[in-house]
Amino acid sequence: MIGESWVTTTVDKLEEWGQNNSLWPLPFGTACCAIEFMSVVSSHYDMARFGYEVVRFSPRQSDVMIVAGTITDKMGPTLKRIYEQMPDPKWVVSMGACACSGGFYRAYHVMQGIDEIVPVDVYVPGCPPTPEGLMYGILQLKEKIKRDTRRRLKEKRADSDDSGSAAA
Amino acid sequence: MPTATIPALPLLEDYPEGSVLPVEGADQPTWIVRREVLSRLALELRDNPETQFDLMLDLCGVDYPDRDERFEAVYHLYSLPRGERLRLKVPLTEADPVLPSLIDVWSACDWFEREAWDMFGIRFEGHPNLRRLLTHEAFQGHPLRKDYDPARRWILTEDKIYRPDPQPPGGDTDDDIFERMTINIGPSHPAMHGTFRVVACLDGEIIVASEVEIGYLHRCFEKMSETHTWQxxxxxxxxxxxxxxxxxxxxxxxxxxxxxxxxxxxxxxxxxxxxxxxxxxxxxxxxxxxxxxxxxxxxxxxxxxxxxxxxxxxxxxxxxxxxxxxxxxxxxxxxxxxxxxxxxxxxxxxxxxxxxxxxxxxxxxxxxxxxxxxxxxxxxxxxxxxxxxxxxxxxxxxxxxxxxxxxxxxxxxxxxxxxxxxxxxxxxxxxxxxxxxxxxxxxxxxxxxxxxxxxxxxxxxxxxxxxxxxxxxxxxxxxxxxxxxxxxxxxxxxxxxxxxxxxxxxxxxxxxxxxxxxxxxxxxxxxxxxxxxxxxxxxxxxxxxxxxxxxxxxxxxxxxxxxxx
Known part of the structure; x- marks a missing residue:
């Protein structure tokens, strides 16, 4: 209820609206990209404008992991463990060439993309990506969350239609 | 290329014939040193008032597979009071790549020696903790050797991760007021800048022993540079x-x-x-x-x-x-x-x-x-x-x-x-x-x-x-x-x-x-x-x-x- 007027919605849509506009990022920053990530959260670019307000360093309090920087084989198990510690629903943004594919480090100690061990929702290219690039990426993630909710709703409707017809 | 003159240092006369050989035409004074005299020479270079090489800048290995003595350990020294530089090269065979540790002369050698061990397999006798430094625990081989494939990876699983347990030298003593506690910080911790790991043994709030683990961002720069052109x-x-x-x-x-x-x-x-x-x-x-x-x-x-x-x-x-x-x-x-x-x-x-x-x-x-x-x-x-x-x-x-x-x-x-x-x-x-x-x-x-x-x-x-x-x-x-x-x-x-x-x-x-x-x-x-x-x-x-x-x-x-x- 807003003032004297009413807003009607479904619980799913309300949930999506909440998720979408209040994403708490966990910066898994290791290298150069982490410095650009810092630029994105600082005053000039200010990622908070898009709902990525509170940067959380605890996986248990965050929704989206932003992997910024090269992930080496030595870091791999840690990344996986931290991803597993995040509560559902959770998303992963892979920031920069190294996190996406190993970048130009085709080398003996560098993971060739974090999708070897965790699922990735948005890949942001660049070495490092510009702040604008990362912001485009996080906006894409918002789109994706919206799309996913709609798809889920559609599936749910289809399911209930199916079960309805089965009962008939 | 600039060349430097070799200072005729009196201290060289005391060493056996052929154990310290100056190299002509190098960019900075360079000596080829036999490993038998390395400890003695290092100490003397540091303490002799005519040399005073008090700063150990760098230690690295180099691999020459075609040579009889395949490896070379290279020390770069600097004398702050005299503003002079010196490079020591110690040739080593593949069968016996062992050097005396110089931690007692320059404490800086600690991690440099561990790195040389990790990258080239050069062993340093007398080093208290000669573990791998940059690569992970499941790693096999020594990646900067010329015969190591640059893209050969080894996968680290969670059960193989090294778990440090630093203890103060004296062990548990009655002076301890509080119970000991070991705490792990990092590698993914904001205060550790995302890539370092510290394990600290605490007595109450005071750190009594600690161990630092690095290598979480070892991106193989040196190996990569060997596989690319100069630009x-x-x-x-x-x-x-x-x-x-x-x-x-x-x-x-x-x-x-x-x-x-x-x-x-x-x-x-x-x-x-x-x-x-x-x-x-x-x-x-x-x-x-x-x-x-x-x-x-x-x-x-x-x-x-x-x-x-x-x-x-x-x-x-x-x-x-x-x-x-x-x-x-x-x-x-x-x-x-x-x-x-x-x-x-x-x-x-x-x-x-x-x-x-x-x-x-x-x-x-x-x-x-x-x-x-x-x-x-x-x-x-x-x-x-x-x-x-x-x-x-x-x-x-x-x-x-x-x-x-x-x-x-x-x-x-x-x-x-x-x-x-x-x-x-x-x-x-x-x-x-x-x-x-x-x-x-x-x-x-x-x-x-x-x-x-x-x-x-x-x-x-x-x-x-x-x-x-x-x-x-x-x-x-x-x-x-x-x-x-x-x-x-x-x-x-x-x-x-x-x-x-x-x-x-x-x-x-x-x-x-x-x-x-x-x-x-x-x-x-x-x-x-x-x-x-x-x-x-x-x-x-x-x-x-x-x-x-x-x-x-x-x-x-x-x-x-x-x-x-």
């Missing part, structure tokens, strides 16, 4: 100390230029000096900003990051990138400077001091900051030198060594600047040194701008080194061939070796470059200034509280990309 290495150097990429570019390009025997044109040198100083300012801003945010003073982080954004604008105008610039080329610069280069620099000189003075007013006399930093993690100048420190952290401990003054390069001998020195060697002095250096850097830039931009090209006029202009490559046959040869085969650097150094934002940044004339570097070893600093971190932490340790790490300005390469 292709430049982008890799950006990603060493990514807070001041431009200085890395300069350091590397200067080294290769010296091997080639070419001089970049005056305009390139001028711009390199100016942009290096701007990079130094950025680096100090990040370091001081993150130190303050680690101690809870968040406001200063925003203040310190704003000048960076402004400098990014300048770099972006020069080369199109903000952070990893690759703005240098061997022989000069990437491209012509933008027409408003000087106006932009002048504008920056106007805007930056306001931010710096804001932080100065907020922090320098701030009671909370002083309580957190004065006397914390203090180190004496003597110990810092023995541990291989250089740069602002060493100058905070009272030793005025700055490569720009001691061995001037580019235009540093023509400008007037001071080397700020503080005596405390603690977190507060490291902060103050950096603040004072920002002032000096601004002054250097102002002097150079007043001199005006030199006329001429931005890169040497040598078709074997610099790419011809694009329009020529499209219209003239000869230019197109040069273009093709440079892109496909790269610059042909004559065989030789050289150690070239600049003052990085964090200390002496050295490149030890070996060329075999094949068109690719044979070996590039970076002397990372923060490597000895991080190696000392455990010693600085012990005896303090956990919160002191966090404040200390920020002030050391350890950049993982450079530390682990």
């Amino acid at each position: 292709q290495v430049i982008p890799y150097t950006d990603r060493l100390n990514y807070c001041s990429s431009f200085i890395n570019n300069v350091a590397y390009c200067r080294g290769v230029e010296q091997l080639l025997g070419i001089e970049p044109p005056p305009k390139a040198v001028w711009a390199r000096t100016i942009l290096s100083e701007f990079s130094r300012i950025m680096d100090h801003c990040v370091c001081n900003g993150t130190t303050l945010v680690d101690t809870g003073a968040l406001t200063n982080f925003w203040y310190m990051f704003q000048p960076r954004e402004e400098i990014y604008g300048l770099l972006e105008a020069c080369c199109g990138a903000r952070l990893t610039v690759s703005a240098c080329r061997i022989g000069g610069l990437l491209q012509e400077l933008p027409p408003d280069f000087e106006a932009r620099c002048r504008n920056l000189l106007e805007t930056i001091p306001a931010f710096i003075s804001d932080v100065d007013k907020l922090i320098t006399k701030n009671r909370i900051w002083l309580d957190r930093s004065v006397g914390v993690a203090a180190i004496s100048g003597e110990e810092a030198v023995n541990r291989g420190w250089t740069g602002p952290c060493l100058r905070a401990a009272g030793v005025a060594y700055d490569v720009r003054k001691a061995h001037p390069y580019d235009l540093y001998d023509t400008v007037d600047f001071e080397v700020p020195v503080f005596q405390g060697g603690d977190v507060n002095d490291r902060f103050r040194v950096r603040m004072a250096e920002i002032e000096q850097s601004l002054s250097i830039i102002r002097q150079l701008l007043d001199r005006g931009m030199p006329e001429g090209g931005f890169i040497v006029d040598d078709p074997h080194v610099a790419l011809p202009p694009k329009e020529d490559a499209y219209t003239q046959m000869e230019a197109m061939i040069y273009h093709f040869k440079l892109i496909m085969d790269g610059i042909q650097v004559p065989p030789g070796e050289l150690y070239s150094m600049v003052e990085g934002a964090n200390g002496e940044l050295g490149f030890y470059i070996i060329s075999d004339g094949s068109g690719k570097p044979y070996r590039i070893k970076v002397r990372p200034p923060c490597f000895p600093l991080m190696a000392t971190f455990s010693r600085l932490m012990n005896g303090g509280t956990l919160s002191d340790a966090i404040a200390t790490l920020g002030g050391l300005n350890v950049i993982a990309g450079e530390l682990e390469r």
